[in-house]
Amino acid sequence: MSEASSQKVVIVGAGPAGIRAAATLIEAGLHPVVIDEGHRAGGQIYRRPPDGFVRTPGQLYGSEAAKARALHACFDKLVEAGRLTYFARSSVIAVHDRRLHVLEEGCLHVIGYDRLILATGASDRIAPVPGWQNAGVYSLGAAQIALKAQGVALGRRIVLIGSGPLLTLVGAQLLKAGAAVTAVLDTSSWRRQMRGFPGLAARPIVALRGLALRARLGGRYHAGVTVECIEADASCVTAMRWRDPGGRQRITPCDTVGMGWHLRAETHLADLVGCAFAYDEQWQQWLPQTDAMGRAGNGVYLAGDGARLIGADGAEIAGRLAAMACLTDLGHAASPVQADLRKLARLKRFACGLACAFPWPAEMVRTMPDDAIVCRCENITAAAVRDGADFGGGEANRVKSLSRAGMGRCQGRYCHLAAVELVAAQSGCASRDVGRFRGQAPVRPAPVGAFLRED
Amino acid sequence: MNTGRIVRLAERDRVEVQFFLDGEMRYALAGDTVLTAMLAPGHALRKSEFGPEPRAGFCLMGACQDCWVWQEAGPRLRACSTPVTGGMRLRTTAPESWP
Numbered sequence A: 001m002s003e004a005s006s007q008k009v010v011i012v013g014a015g016p017a018g019i020r021a022a023a024t025l026i027e028a029g030l031h032p033v034v035i036d037e038g039h040r041a042g043g044q045i046y047r048r049p050p051d052g053f054v055r056t057p058g059q060l061y062g063s064e065a066a067k068a069r070a071l072h073a074c075f076d077k078l079v080e081a082g083r084l085t086y087f088a089r090s091s092v093i094a095v096h097d098r099r100l101h102v103l104e105e106g107c108l109h110v111i112g113y114d115r116l117i118l119a120t121g122a123s124d125r126i127a128p129v130p131g132w133q134n135a136g137v138y139s140l141g142a143a144q145i146a147l148k149a150q151g152v153a154l155g156r157r158i159v160l161i162g163s164g165p166l167l168t169l170v171g172a173q174l175l176k177a178g179a180a181v182t183a184v185l186d187t188s189s190w191r192r193q194m195r196g197f198p199g200l201a202a203r204p205i206v207a208l209r210g211l212a213l214r215a216r217l218g219g220r221y222h223a224g225v226t227v228e229c230i231e232a233d234a235s236c237v238t239a240m241r242w243r244d245p246g247g248r249q250r251i252t253p254c255d256t257v258g259m260g261w262h263l264r265a266e267t268h269l270a271d272l273v274g275c276a277f278a279y280d281e282q283w284q285q286w287l288p289q290t291d292a293m294g295r296a297g298n299g300v301y302l303a304g305d306g307a308r309l310i311g312a313d314g315a316e317i318a319g320r321l322a323a324m325a326c327l328t329d330l331g332h333a334a335s336p337v338q339a340d341l342r343k344l345a346r347l348k349r350f351a352c353g354l355a356c357a358f359p360w361p362a363e364m365v366r367t368m369p370d371d372a373i374v375c376r377c378e379n380i381t382a383a384a385v386r387d388g389a390d391f392g393g394g395e396a397n398r399v400k401s402l403s404r405a406g407m408g409r410c411q412g413r414y415c416h417l418a419a420v421e422l423v424a425a426q427s428g429c430a431s432r433d434v435g436r437f438r439g440q441a442p443v444r445p446a447p448v449g450a451f452l453r454e455d
Numbered sequence B: 001m002n003t004g005r006i007v008r009l010a011e012r013d014r015v016e017v018q019f020f021l022d023g024e025m026r027y028a029l030a031g032d033t034v035l036t037a038m039l040a041p042g043h044a045l046r047k048s049e050f051g052p053e054p055r056a057g058f059c060l061m062g063a064c065q066d067c068w069v070w071q072e073a074g075p076r077l078r079a080c081s082t083p084v085t086g087g088m089r090l091r092t093t094a095p096e097s098w099p
């Protein structure tokens, strides 16, 4: 065995980035380990339904069907040929000393690595809206997963709110499948969306496809709205209250609200493994730092939406590049990467256009009512976070320990950005100046029993 | 027959699976997650421990942990990422034996 192939490379995540990284390593003769939370590889965008479901890739993935099919086939073939070791339904909950602590079916085991490729993806970027703690409020991603992986709608009358490509896409997909979507409310105005145009022009076909989807929403789509609150009775959501751009109050009855403001990179493991983070003005969130290939230092590589929010096509390229960087560092001959880097740069221009067109609703969060819930895990209010900032000063982690926002079961995934925004507003500074919540293991809750049984 | 939150739009020709929800027998389809199975006849998965409102999941991707539900015996499970299996006995509230 050569020196390089005796090195253990572990990939976390089997979406587009993770799969392409694995394939690239295998082509060079390595046998990587792939750990993924899904029941089947594919990630979120190319998520596969359980066995026995019959919709075709065309029905499931629309214009992206060929890519989805190719990616799934690539991974399945490698697994079948025994070219990689695959842990499905497994969550990495901690990293320490080049060892991953992996939770699989309630049991904890440890997997060591020499090199680590993190392809952990992204999830919806959530801004709290008064009433969002009620049953029947979901992320936009959830609505899409329900449709793709289960063939269901999460309610009988659905309103979608937020901003970003997913807002339009989920709306169009639900309508096409026969769900009752009654309104799609975009907090970004048409004028603001036009500001993204120069970047969006980097992928004219994708941009046009987005507009075509938007057209399918017809009069349900409203740009530049102000969302006010989600009304609910004792059992579930009953209506969405909002204002149109002219300031008129509107009430749309519904039993379900899907919400999301574009995406948030999933960075907990990058944090635990010691990656440097910087506040990214463009994306209005903290992101881990890498070189152009995805090197984060210390034998760690980042690829896909978990590092930069450039979407599935970009994730495939970034996965390949991260694997090539890893191979080069292991002493393999370097492969040409210029073409991939160029493609990635174009995708990044497009992604920046999206970020500009569909911004984080900072003002809405800064002015949210005191009694509105910020942390959905433990029903912590905006007032509690503001009090924390008054008492502890404008530093995110101090407010976290004072208010408990960010310490609930989701580990701050859905309140972090809003809590930080509130702390900044209360202290009269910019979001970047109050820092970010530090990640803490376990990054997924683990049953106590799992620690007792640890091998 | 279906009066709950979930509306089945596709993949309706799967075999039925029997399970129990708060002691009552219910039917789901093979391949359903526990979340789908519970919200097809029902409206919520559990009560919030921190407020008056019931909860019905949020992210469906194993990230928010809003969907933990009780089993009559044994540990809780994450409804959005656990497939329903025949004979499962699920509850929307904690079992009496819970301390």
Ligand code: FES
Binding pocket: B057, B058, B059, B060, B061, B062, B063, B064, B065, B066, B067, B068, B078, B079, B080, B081
């Ligand atoms: S709904 Fe978020 S973890 Fe299940």
